[in-house]
Amino acid sequence: MIQESERVDQDEDSENDQERVAYLKAFISRLMTAPMKEKSPAEVDVTVSKEEIRIISNYAAASFGSFSTLMRVDEDCLPVHIVGDLHGHFGDLRRIFGIHGAPGISHYVFLGDYVDRGRQGIETVMLLMAYHCLYPDHLFLCRGNHEDYNTTMTYGFFDECRMKYGKKGTLAWLHIINAFNHLPLAALILDKVLCMHGGISPHIQKLEDIDKIQRPTFIPSYGLACDLVWSDPEKTSNVGWSLSARGISFSFDDITIEKFCQDNGLDLIVRAHQISSEMIRGGHKWHANGRMVTIFSAANYLSMGNDSCVIRIDEQKTMQFCLLRPVKKSPKH
Template identity: 85%
Template sequence: MIQESERVDGDEENENDEERVTYLKTFIARMMAAPMNPKSKAEVDVTVTREEIRIISNYAAASFASLNTLMRIDEDCLPIHIVGDLHGHFADLRRIFGKHGAPGISNYVFLGDYVDRGRQGTETVMLLMAYHCLYPDHLYMCRGNHEDYNTTMTYGFYDECRMKYGKRGPLAWLHMINAFNHLPFAALIFGRVLCMHGGISPHIQTLDDIDNIQRPTFVPSYGLACDLVWSDPESTSNIGWSLSARGISFSFDDVTIEKFCQNNDIDLIVRAHQISSDMVKGGHKWHASGRMVTIFSAANYLSMGNDSCVIRIDEQRNVHFCLLRPVKAGHKH
């Protein structure tokens, strides 16, 4: 028999959940309906309030904390879309949703680097967090090397928060940093496609090692959590593992990729983290005879004129590359 106090607690919980859902839906609708900025064809004319940052960041931190560090996504989520670096390209994020369907209708894995360098990092990451909180089984977020206290201090996101929110900017930034510190580091799709921001690590013996990363955490300067967001494939590197030219983590060769896939029963590794001249057309690059692919999803990144690439894995487990061209001046989204 249910006691009266239990009934009251349950009613309050349901009311709180309904309020949360309504709040998230209202926020998402406003962000998705906002017009383009007439002064900047690459930006959306919308503002996120400090209170929205506080509330949604707290929702997101709690949701991320409930997930494994290696998120395991089963085959029921197919088709699924995998998205690489966005770096504050909020208009590109909305274009991706416009082309492939909004979360709740379509399924997504995002590979990190939501902020820094671009001008709308706050809008980008807050929309993603809101969608994740509303549809946690449809939109998954991995951590990138830019979702970190130290990196955002250097590459623009902290300054963006100061510019948009003045003296309150650092507090808004810290709310989002707290959510970042709870983010999972990788995703495994139907047991065969491994996704992360950076790359593999010499510190992985089995994929279960990823789940042993304790969160919340900053990104350390060494070790498995560091490598998952910082390491890179490098076909011209020495055999095996080499110190990365970035000055942090490692680079690894094609043989190392193939061995890792064989040892862990992986068909494909999808990662982001890099944009090179041979990715300008197509937004992606293959490694190790098709065992690893790099994608980049921010179009015209740093005025490079590059394509945005999103991977779609269909119900038959086929991989498709979906491109968005850079928006030309004067073009309406």
């Protein structure tokens, strides 16, 4: 028999959950329906409050912590859309949802780098966190090298928080950093497609090693967690692993990619983290005879005029590259 005190606790939990869902839906609706700025057609005219940052970041940290470090995405999630770097391109994120369907209808795996360098990192990451908290089985968020205390101090996100909230921006930034420290680091789709922000690592003997990474954590300067967000494929004369030109983690050649896929039963590795001249038109680049692909999803990144690319894997397990062209400024009258 359920005692009266237990029944009251259950009623309170149900009521709290309903309030949480209503809060998240109202927040998402406001951000998704806000107009674009007249003088800057790539930016959305919307503001996120410090209190919204605190509440949603805490919700997100708890939700991220309930997932394995290597998230498993099964066949029920098809079609699934894989999204690369966004770097505060909030308008591009809304365009992606507008074309492919919002979470709750469509499924997504995001590969990290939600903030830094762009003007609307706060809006971008808070919308993603809110959607994840509302539909955790529809929207999977991986960590990038920019979801980190040290990187955001250097490349603009800390400054964005201080610019928008003054001295209290530091606290808003810390709430978001706390959520970042709980983020998973990779996703495995259908046991055949491995997704992460950076790349593979010499510290992986088997994929289950990723699950051994303890969270919450900052991104270390060495080791498996570091490599998953920092390493890069490179065509060099060196065979195997080399120290990265970035000054952190490793680079690896095509032979290493193919061997990694064979050893772990993978068909493909999808990663982000880089944009090159070859990716300006098309937003993606192949490596290792089609065993790895790099995608980038922030259009016109740093005024490069590049396309945004999203990968779609459908119910037949075929892959499509879906492109967004940069937003053009309206002509002056």
